Amino acid sequence: MAGGWETVIGLETHVQLRTASKMFCGCSAAFGDPPNTNVCPVCLGLPGALPTPNEQALKLAVRAALALGCTVHPRSIFARKNYFYPDLPKGYQISQFEQPLATEGSLSYLSPERGLATATIQRLHVEEDAGKSLHDRFPKQTAIDLNRCGVPLIEIVTGPDFRSPQEARAYLLTLKQVLEYAGISDCDMEKGSLRVDANVSVRRAGDTALGTKTEVKNINSFAYVEKALTVERDRQIALLEGGGAVQQQTLLYDSKTNGVRPQRSKEESHDYRYFPDPDLPPLVLTEEFVAEQQTLLPELPAKKRERFAAQYALGVTDAAVLTADRAVAEYYEAVVHAGADAKAAANWVMTEVLADAKDHGDGLRVPPGALANLIGLVRGGTVSHQAAKRVFAEVAEHGGEPRNVAEALGVIQVADAGVLAAWVGEVLGAHPAEVARYKNGEKKLMQFFLGQVMKTSRGKADPKLAQRVLEEKLPS
Numbered sequence: 001m002a003g004g005w006e007t008v009i010g011l012e013t014h015v016q017l018r019t020a021s022k023m024f025c026g027c028s029a030a031f032g033d034p035p036n037t038n039v040c041p042v043c044l045g046l047p048g049a050l051p052t053p054n055e056q057a058l059k060l061a062v063r064a065a066l067a068l069g070c071t072v073h074p075r076s077i078f079a080r081k082n083y084f085y086p087d088l089p090k091g092y093q094i095s096q097f098e099q100p101l102a103t104e105g106s107l108s109y110l111s112p113e114r115g116l117a118t119a120t121i122q123r124l125h126v127e128e129d130a131g132k133s134l135h136d137r138f139p140k141q142t143a144i145d146l147n148r149c150g151v152p153l154i155e156i157v158t159g160p161d162f163r164s165p166q167e168a169r170a171y172l173l174t175l176k177q178v179l180e181y182a183g184i185s186d187c188d189m190e191k192g193s194l195r196v197d198a199n200v201s202v203r204r205a206g207d208t209a210l211g212t213k214t215e216v217k218n219i220n221s222f223a224y225v226e227k228a229l230t231v232e233r234d235r236q237i238a239l240l241e242g243g244g245a246v247q248q249q250t251l252l253y254d255s256k257t258n259g260v261r262p263q264r265s266k267e268e269s270h271d272y273r274y275f276p277d278p279d280l281p282p283l284v285l286t287e288e289f290v291a292e293q294q295t296l297l298p299e300l301p302a303k304k305r306e307r308f309a310a311q312y313a314l315g316v317t318d319a320a321v322l323t324a325d326r327a328v329a330e331y332y333e334a335v336v337h338a339g340a341d342a343k344a345a346a347n348w349v350m351t352e353v354l355a356d357a358k359d360h361g362d363g364l365r366v367p368p369g370a371l372a373n374l375i376g377l378v379r380g381g382t383v384s385h386q387a388a389k390r391v392f393a394e395v396a397e398h399g400g401e402p403r404n405v406a407e408a409l410g411v412i413q414v415a416d417a418g419v420l421a422a423w424v425g426e427v428l429g430a431h432p433a434e435v436a437r438y439k440n441g442e443k444k445l446m447q448f449f450l451g452q453v454m455k456t457s458r459g460k461a462d463p464k465l466a467q468r469v470l471e472e473k474l475p476s
């Protein structure tokens with residue numbers, strides 16, 4: 001660590017649960033609707049309106065807790081977090097405080113510095129979101145959109161376990177992967193469905209006591225998490241090295257200047273006066289309910305990665321790439337189940353398939369069965385690997401069976417000895433100097449001749465047969 005300082009980071013991540021409706025009322029939780037159209041007496045906090053917990057949200061929250069190895073408590077308490085802010089019409093947010101839904105979980109992730117590392121999950125609780133203040137709609141005025149008010153969230157709090165901004169980012173990527181896999185959230189930071197508050201302190205290497213921390217908010221991408229933590233860590237170190245002290249406070253990150261500034265004190269409320277919400281009974285979850293959520297969890301990324309590596313004899317890196325996204329992992333397995341060689345399928349998925357998905361953004365366009373057939377055509381020598389890429393692109397764009405498409409493109413490899421002999425003859429005739437050098441012992445020119453035959457045949461020559469014909473025809 002630079003200058004004998006150790007960085008200590010803990011993250012609080014808010015994740016919007018993938019539900020159709022809000023946490024305590026029937027309003028739509030959809031993103032992007034016209035402002036203030038998804039509101040009702042409950043989420044507007046009108047007098048007399050009573051909240052009712054959203055069962056689907058509770059299911060997803062419990063699944064998230066189980067996916068993170070937490071203990072889910074049979075009884076938890078909804079509490080009011082009181083503060084005044086224009087986008088909070090009730091004057092409080094319903095959250096959980098002293099008795100959260102779940103505690104004591106963990107998540108392993110790949111630290112760039114320490115290899116496989118484990119972050120502890122201190123707690124995971126359910127809460128509702130506040131509305132949104134819009135400062136860019138009307139000049140010099142603040143507009144309020146209450147559509148987000150009451151949208152279901154979980155907050156996932158780690159221990160002070162990360163030792164670098166890079167580790168914090170790696171954890172977040174892993175967390176996002178798990179939550180996406182399990183269908184808990186779309187984790188789209190641009191829509192605000194995943195938000196991170198980052199706590200950071202520094203201490204002298206070797207110290208065991210934690211230093212005074214600051215909390216950085218307003219970070220809207222994982223890259224900015226890393227940057228914000230880096231500038232704040234550096235600011236604290238400079239302060240301490242100059243004989244100053246870190247003040248515990250909340251800071252806002254400004255990505256334009258890559259700097260942090262203190263939140264206006266008005267915006268900060270240290271005392272939320274939490275108390276149990278009198279409108280909501282304790283949340284009681286039966287063992288059956290929790291057990292059912294466990295059965296509804298899919299195989300999670302870490303498990304799938306290990307299984308892929310073992311079952312398909314893949315390297316860990318390849319297995320990690322193939323399992324990073326659940327849809328891609330399932331696609332890969334479907335290609336293998338359709339009869340493709342596991343290693344060849346892995347190579348195709350990691351190159352052509354992912355590149356195509358990235359370029360077109362409309363999913364995995366070549367059906368798994370078609371890719372398996374295409375891989376079979378390459379294996380059987382019917383088309384070259386190069387030509388197969390063209391077939392792949394064509395099938396992706398217009399569909400069709402790979403063999404038919406290969407025929408239509410005229411790339412079926414020619415294994416006819418007579419035709420091959422004619423191409424070989426043409427190549428040897430055109431390169432007498434190379435033929436002479438080959439004769440004088442430059443046997444590595446075989447690759448050159450083979451390349452020329454492939455070129456002359458416009459990729460259609462069966463390379464193995466072409467080499468055999470070349471060996472016959474070249475003087476030894």
Ligand code: ADP
Nearest residue numbers: 008009010011158159160199200201210211213
């Ligand atoms: P607060 O009371 O400010 O909310 P908490 O103890 O609840 O603080 O912790 C909030 C987050 O800050 C957690 O992720 C925790 O791991 C992290 N954290 C707590 N103390 C420190 C510290 N000294 N340095 C870095 N992170 C910390």
Ligand code: ZN
Nearest residue numbers: 025027040043
């Ligand atoms: Zn409502």
Ligand code: MG
Nearest residue numbers: 012123157199
């Ligand atoms: Mg706290």
